[in-house]
Amino acid sequence: MALIQAVKDGKLVDTSAEASSQSSKKTRKEANNGLDKDAFLQLLVAQMKYQDPLQPTDNTEYISQLATFTQLEETQNMQNTLKQTQANDLVGKQVILKVTSAVTGEVNYVSGQVDYVLHENGETYLSVENKLYSIDDLDTVADSDYMDAVALSQSFTAAMAAMPSKSQLTLADETKLKNLRKAVEAMTPYQQKFLNEEALKKLAELEERMKELKKMAGITDSTEGSDDKDQTENEGESTEGDTTK
Numbered sequence: 001m002a003l004i005q006a007v008k009d010g011k012l013v014d015t016s017a018e019a020s021s022q023s024s025k026k027t028r029k030e031a032n033n034g035l036d037k038d039a040f041l042q043l044l045v046a047q048m049k050y051q052d053p054l055q056p057t058d059n060t061e062y063i064s065q066l067a068t069f070t071q072l073e074e075t076q077n078m079q080n081t082l083k084q085t086q087a088n089d090l091v092g093k094q095v096i097l098k099v100t101s102a103v104t105g106e107v108n109y110v111s112g113q114v115d116y117v118l119h120e121n122g123e124t125y126l127s128v129e130n131k132l133y134s135i136d137d138l139d140t141v142a143d144s145d146y147m148d149a150v151a152l153s154q155s156f157t158a159a160m161a162a163m164p165s166k167s168q169l170t171l172a173d174e175t176k177l178k179n180l181r182k183a184v185e186a187m188t189p190y191q192q193k194f195l196n197e198e199a200l201k202k203l204a205e206l207e208e209r210m211k212e213l214k215k216m217a218g219i220t221d222s223t224e225g226s227d228d229k230d231q232t233e234n235e236g237e238s239t240e241g242d243t244t245k
Helices: 016-032 037-049 059-088 144-162 171-186 197-216 222-244
Strands: 094-100 107-120 123-128 131-134 138-142
Touching: 059 107, 059 123, 094 123, 094 144, 107 131, 144 171, 144 197, 171 197
Parallel strands: none
Antiparallel strands: 094 107, 094 138, 107 123, 123 131
16 A cells, blocks of 8 residues: 655655544544444334344333433533533633644644634634644643743743853854843743753853953953943042042
8 A cells, every 4th residue: 555645846745734633533523423323223223123023122221222322412412512612712822732643643742822713524623823733632721921931941042052162152252142141131030930941051151251251351341341430530539539638
């Protein structure tokens, strides 16, 4: 049996998300349609038709079976209604979906905001990043503050990974270090909790190394120079006042 995968611009197209949704839809549809009410009634009629005439089944048993199935069907309908209601409440919220590829079995996580909810043929789908995913793929529901904090943490970690090591740091990297420190200080305490400890440690080490490089080069920060100048002027004014007296 050949495995067929779409090719676009000479590259294989990853359709794992769509394949997973379609496979999940098919599996659930087959499960739901495996024994619906009509199928149950057909089995019940066949059972009555081919029962042993010498030992016929009691009518009470048939009624009990039908009542049990009806109760089960009502329970399933209630569950589907509840699932649809919960899905509608997800519109506008940030979610994380755990999507399993029906082709490779690989598990991928997709995050984003739910734009709308689609109810089709008894199935419920969430639209995230212009793609439809089964609500059964839902893994986590998060608020926007959490997602923003995670995104900032990932950006900061990536930026620190791009910085040179302590031994390779040069004076030309000073502006980058200052911008990274300003970015950390601009974050809220909640957002700072998500920052990678190793990345923060590297930032502090690079800042200390930058001070050493500037000291060896005889470079003084403008703020320090300004403070020294103000202190000298104050001392001069004090000396002048003592001379006048």
